[in-house]
Amino acid sequence: MNVGKTMYGYHEWAIQSMLGHLSGLPKDVLNNEVKSSYPSIAKTLSHILAVDTMWIHILERVEFQQALQDAMSQLPLTDAYTIEEFKSAFKNVATEYQSFLNENSDLTVTLDVNNSWSGSRETTFEEILLHVSNHGTYHLGNITTMLRQQNETSLMMDYSLFWYEDTTVTS
Structure with a gap:
């Protein structure tokens, strides 16, 4: 099993699961302001999308600052996207990741990431994929809390549930 690839698969599954769940809730849930790390679910999804986009560009060898900008x-x-627009945008970025993974089977390849807050560091493709997954999981947890603050149902997205839903995950 390739951990980075599997964790990215989990990330993609979790995002699509959450978007599917949100599409069944009242439309105002997306933009209602709540107290959290971001003021709304839409802005949280927008942030996840921006970070996912930034990291795929870095994996494609775009310099950190340029990818961030x-x-x-x-x-x-993207802050103003509807659920359908988020579904499409996340599907598009997932297609970019899948293309990258299809073309790069060796995820131990390193690249220098010059993060303006932390400095320069060599990291592997796999570490970046793990970061993307972890970052998404963190903010999907924020969205779960935002849903509960709005008296809406949340969604179980544990990695162990992904094991049972994704038949491509093997040991």
Whole structure:
């Protein structure tokens, strides 16, 4: 099993599961303001999308600062997305990741990431995929709390549930 690839698969599954769940809830849930790390579910999804976009560009060898700037410049547009627009955007970025994974079977390849807050560091493709998954999981947990604050049902997205839903996961 390739852990990075599997964890990215989990991330993709969890995002799509949450978007599917949100599409069955009242439309105002997406933009209602709540007290959390971001003021709404839409802005949280927008942030996850921006970070996913930034990291795929870094994996494709775009410099960190440029990838960050390009991804963050989309926030004013994506902050206002509907659930359907989020579904499409996340599907598009997932397609980019799948293309990358199909072309790069060796995830131990390293690249230098010069993060403006933390400095320069060599990291592997696999570590980046693990970060993308972990980052998404963190913020999907925020969305679960936001849903509960709005008296809406949340969604179970544990990795162990993914084991049973994704038949491609093997030991």
